[in-house]
Amino acid sequence: MSALPAAIAGSSPQARSRQRMQALPSVSATQLVSGMNKVTSTVMAHGAVVVTRHEQPAMVLMSVERYLALQQAAEPDLDQLTRRFDEMYQRMQAPGVADRMADAFAMTPDQLADAALAAVQADGGFGMVLHKGERDGGTILIVILENQSLAVLYERMPDLDGRRKWRVSKVQVTDNKQEFEDYLSRRMQQDPDVWIVELTVADRERFVRDNLSAG
Numbered sequence: 001m002s003a004l005p006a007a008i009a010g011s012s013p014q015a016r017s018r019q020r021m022q023a024l025p026s027v028s029a030t031q032l033v034s035g036m037n038k039v040t041s042t043v044m045a046h047g048a049v050v051v052t053r054h055e056q057p058a059m060v061l062m063s064v065e066r067y068l069a070l071q072q073a074a075e076p077d078l079d080q081l082t083r084r085f086d087e088m089y090q091r092m093q094a095p096g097v098a099d100r101m102a103d104a105f106a107m108t109p110d111q112l113a114d115a116a117l118a119a120v121q122a123d124g125g126f127g128m129v130l131h132k133g134e135r136d137g138g139t140i141l142i143v144i145l146e147n148q149s150l151a152v153l154y155e156r157m158p159d160l161d162g163r164r165k166w167r168v169s170k171v172q173v174t175d176n177k178q179e180f181e182d183y184l185s186r187r188m189q190q191d192p193d194v195w196i197v198e199l200t201v202a203d204r205e206r207f208v209r210d211n212l213s214a215g
Helices: 013-022 029-034 036-046 064-074 078-092 097-106 109-122 174-190 204-211
Strands: 026-028 048-053 056-062 126-131 140-146 151-158 164-171 195-201
Touching (some): 029 036, 036 056, 109 126, 109 140, 109 204, 140 204, 164 174
Parallel strands (some): 026 048
Antiparallel strands (some): 126 195, 140 151
């Protein structure tokens, strides 16, 4: 996982957003009024263009496709969430689920690590232990990579019912991949007993649903 230049990696989210905006083509408000056809062509070629006023960014003019993508990212698909909940509920009613959950809660960290590695191998993926911690009492973190995509970190966290369930605790970001690696290093330094298992799968959501959703 490659790192960004230090000047970008160490900057704030607001600064990084401004840097990304500065990378877009820009036109003045006067050029926008007098040359709409040219500006439209630039938007279609690059997806967006920064409109400046007095040499300062004033607005971003974007294509319909980019606008719709932003709207879709900001608004959850409630129908899809409902379907996923119904599917999960049906799986929870299947015979043997309660017993498997009890077994999972009774597992030691090294047993959980072995189970995760066995599950990913059965799924046709690849797994390895990045850090081996305390056999009986350490925390276990599972890093899941979907082919060549960004890493997602899962760990068991207390739920309202008192049980510990697998939750996403950190997601690697495109513009600062090294920060994810640094976070794992800090966790190992802060807790030498922690286990970290890395799994590479073809379909992360399906693997989590089939292997981690029961706790």
